[in-house]
Amino acid sequence: MKGKSRLTHVDKAGRPAMVDVSSKPVTVREARAECRVRFPAKVAAVLRESELKTAKGAVIDTAIIAGTMAVKRTHELIPFCHPLPIDGCRFDVAWAGGNTLRIECTVKTAHRTGVEMEAMTGASIAALTVYDMCKALSHAIVVGPAKLLGKRGGKRDVGDI
Template structure:
């Protein structure tokens, strides 16, 4: 792990996005069902899974520091007729950033959507996942 003990604790935030694209017929079913599958509410379940992943990123990604998460917000909405847009914003006050936490939250939420919909089709596509922005630390990037 990188030694961050000499760095000052500052406010840090990051935002990441991942998309889930469905075949047209599956997307139509999901629109009609209000984003529910046989397993239950897709959005609510994905938000819970993504939030849990944010809090456990250090257990999933080697060399990530365990961080106190001060805020985590997940938004999931349609981005066109066949694609769900998942965004995860994370905040902390610490010596290192939360980019990995935001990326992990968005991608685990996307994996959860896939899991909840795989009975409808295995042609569901996850990605791309990308960092939209981060603030705090040495430099700011994009828009958190």
């Protein structure tokens, strides 16, 4: 497949395979991802009024803890992700418009492979935690989309860090 893109987690025989990164140089890698949580208008108003606290506790603090735990365990959830030492993980959570909460996760490591999946997992699990903590108010809460905003430090930089 010279000159064409190919899937990296498939070997020459078409079987699933983990990428061998042993020959890649160790570089600082960083990725940033987001996931959004959209609430019905009345639920968003209640959450704003309560400063995002529910009977289950502080929604944002709990989501950040859950997202951080997920970042550190991404390799246990996604079969071909390498276990990575996580050098930094931070979350930014803010209202993006009247009814939508934007959860951003930035992850950093010095390794041979990137942390895009860790950032995506962190943002997604944090968003799912928000849903879990708020579902007593409504099951019409929508999680997503989740998307990569940027990465740097590997073969190519993508998006914005």
